[in-house]
Amino acid sequence: MDLAFTAGESAFRAEARSWLAAHVPCTPLPSPETADGFDRHRAWERTLYEGGWSAVSWPEAYGGRGGSLLEWLVFEEEYHAAGAPVRVSQNGISLLAPTLLAHGTEEQRARVLPPMARGETVWAQAWSEPEAGSDLASLRSVARPAPGGLLLSGHKTWSSRAAFADRAFGLFRSRPGAGRPHQGLTYAMFPLDAEGVTVRPIGRLDGRPAFAELFLDEVFVPDADVIGAPGDGWRVAMSTAGSERGLALRSPGRFTAAARRLVALWRAAGDPGDTALRDRVADAVIRARAYELYGYGRASGDGAGAGTAESSPVKVFWSELDLALHETALDLLGADGELADTDWAEGWTFALAGPIYGGTNEIQRDIIGERLLGLPKGRRG
Amino acid sequence: MRFLLDAEQKEFGRTLDRMLTASGTPQAVRAWARGEYGPGLALWQRVADAGVFGLAAPEAYGGFGPLPAELAVAFVELGRHCVPGPLAETVAATVLLAHLGGTGPAREWVPRVCAGRARVTLTLPGGGPYALDAEAADAVFTVTGSGLLSLSPGHGPVRPSVDPARRPARPAGGGTLLASGPAVRAAAALAADWAAFATAAQALGAGLALLDRTVAYARRRTQFGAPIGSFQAVKHRLADAFTGLEFARPLVFGAAVALAAGSPTARAEVAAAKAASCDAAYTAARTALQVHGAIGYTAEYDLSLWIGKARALRSAWGGPAECRARALELFAQGSG
Structure with missing residues (x-):
């Protein structure tokens, strides 16, 4: 049992880091929820594709990089640490693509996946x-x-x-x-x-x-x-629903990067005497590290734990962690915590949806109870 | 990277699980709580024979270690089966004495502790004033904040714990001075990390036992004409308890890897594991009690053995606030 990256994995990380350092826009793109911002994000998808990074885990034949799950986790760590833009192709890449790879025809894969990787079709x-x-x-x-x-x-x-x-x-x-x-x-x-x-x-x-x-x-x-x-x-749909709920949709790197920013914010703005807030910061750090290690375990495995039901505790975990990270940051910002134009406020708004989409966390808890713990099915509601 | 237990490590856990299942631990726990140590010490010898107490000690002193991943596997099982005695303290004592090295106390005690022929307990700076189960031990070691390692001449009265199978007592002052100085302080700090680490794994095991027993009960117990586990209010509490334990486990093994590597972040990794697994175990305990209802609130029902332990382990070897303060160091180096 170890957590050591091989020379090849470290080289992969270095390559991703240097590419991102050279290509991530210096000033944040406008919100993808505007027409102009969306176009800019689509262009970023094209840039990612040209660098070979738009679909790290896909087969090369469809525009991917043919990377392992561990390489994808490493790329995601670097991507979020670099503060790179939101992926507007996320739904296609993490939800539709796994479905096509599992159930699509060769003709469908060849027709649909490459333009998805290039950002031409969102x-x-x-x-x-x-x-x-x-x-x-x-x-x-x-x-x-x-x-x-x-x-x-x-x-x-x-x-x-x-x-x-x-x-x-x-x-x-x-x-x-x-x-x-x-x-x-x-x-x-x-x-x-x-x-x-x-x-x-x-x-x-x-x-x-x-x-x-x-x-x-x-x-x-x-x-x-x-x-x-x-x-x-x-x-x-259900055979790949785990993609929407599990690691593939919200990778650990997203949360470890946010946790590092939260610790930096705590060091800069936290009141050292406020141990209640310090404990919340620490708790977010602990949970982000837990998810990171969980990901490494999955990437080391033989596919065990990759089933649809196994993604349910993952979804509950990351969606609650995302909220805790952002709520804690807003509380640390004092009076500025109410301002909507900060990254933390934007992240908080985004995080609020997490416990709802992809099957609400209540539905996930039903799945955990019935399919992982073997509790009897009941009438919903 | 291979962040997974190998087949041998998994089999070690299964072997311990089978051995402890066959040992009728609840009776030994209840006897231990009355101060009748015989059945518990017989169990202790079987645990020693399985090699558990040699996992933190190097071969030079009769151990097999340091093997923190194997130690975590073992302590999850000890927690799952509610094994009584100064378990984390024994690990800490072997680390403390072996790390100081030499031919004195290390040579005298560590091989016998590894073999189960001697039972020891201890107090360390920052670890609270009580030596767990001093009454059942052959030796009580103390380390002061100024770095004095002594063999205590005895102990004060046994104080009651919320886990009746834990019998804490203050070591008596004075005694034989064995070593002193910065080396003692450094060894004591490392020993305290191992104690916290072992406690984290033990708490995880206790939490898993609480969840398993409660899931079984929720499937069996019928009210309103249906098994109570079919009701969402019950199911969702159990799901949350499961999720908490599921994500505490990687932290425990992450701490094992950090200890094995002598990583500078090992203390923070251990603290994160301790905070998370003790939180998860206590959540499992509260869920277990609530789902069982009144029967769970009785001393007679065996569930009580784990409920008390889940609470007591939170306070042992670093409480929640202390662990969280240390865990902050994990991501302190900024982004990247």
Whole structure:
């Protein structure tokens, strides 16, 4: 048992660090929740791609770097330590790509993944509906057969990045009469500028259009854009749902970087006599280190712990840690803690959504109880 | 990098688990709490025979160490099975004496401690005034803040602990001076880190036992016509207890790696592990008590053995505030 990086891993870190030092914008990009800011972030994705860093863990054939899980963790540590921009391609790279790699056809991978890696196609997720949130399987949007494909109709919502994204992937009911709610669902990809699609941006808590609702009226999708077998969408979606909840979506490097900034803030602005606040800073440090070590354990493993249910405690852990880090920082800022134009305030707004998206933390606790602890299923609510 | 237990380390844990399961530890714990040490000392000998007390001591003094990862594996099992006695103190004593080296107390005591032929306990600067289970020990060592290592001539009255199987007592003053000076202070600081580390692993084990027993109870116990574990209010508390323990574990083994490497951050890593595993164990204890309800609030029910231990271990070898203050050093070097 060790935590020693090999010469190759250290060289990888050095290469990532020096590339980031040379390329990360000196002044922060405008918010990706604005049209101009989004374009700038898209351009940054292209820069990352040209450096070979946009999809570290993907196979090289699709525009990735063919890196190991450990290399990806190292890259993420360096990325966040460098204060590099938010990844607007995150949904595609960490949610859709694993699904395509597991369930897509070779044609789909070759067609979809390279433009995703280049930042040319930015993806949004279209799962939730107004009446299907935590109870996702009760979704009502439909996919009706049409010559050569499907016609999608319905109302999707809370679709992150959809205000400015190019395409979306989602779940649709293709067999309304199926016995149970999660049967007869189909996983499909569609363009957000297609005929029949209306995108209505929604202001998140701070008013910025970080997500959107989508109205679909007989949107044609060719058979080639269905992932997995028609009717098998639930299994396809759930088999990679762990990506959204676990390490892949929010890597430890994000939190260790924030914890280091928090300690620096504590040293600069903390009252040494305020041991209550000092304990909160320390607690955030301890939890960030725990997540970092957890990641190293996973990267050392043989895939054990990578299942969908195993990602549930991870999601609860990082989403609560993210809030604790930012809440503690805002408390440290004194009167400036109310100002909205600080990185900490921006991070806090972002962190507030963590316990909600990707399946609420209450749903994760159900999964932990039932699938990891073996407790009996109960009626929800 | 390979931050995983290997097959041999896992098997070591399973072997201890089987041995302790077959040993009927709750009876030994209850006897120990009454000051009847016989069954506990028989158990102690089996733990020694499995090699546990030699894991921190070097071969020169009859040990196999330092092997902190194996020590963590062992102490998780000792905690899981609620094994009584001055466990972390024994580890600390072997580290203290072996680190001082020479042919005096190290040669006299460490090989016998490793073999289970002598039981020792101690106090160290910053570790509180009580020598755990001094009454059951063959020797009580003390180190003062000024760096005097002595063999205490005895101990004061046994004080009650919230864990009845822990029997703390103040060492008597005076005694035989064994060593003094900066080397003693340095060895004592290292020994205290190992004591905190062993306590962290032991607390993790206690927490895992509390969770396991409570999950089993929640599956079995029926109210309103359904197993109580099917209710979200119960399920979610258990899920949180699980998550806390799940993320304390990597910190314990991260501390093991740091101790093995003699890393300058070892003290901070140990402190982080101690804070997290003691928090997680105590959360598991509160959850266990609440889910069991009134039956959990009885001394007669064995759950009480772990509840008291989870509380007591938090205060031993560095409380939450002390550990957090030290853990701040982990990320103190700025970004990058």
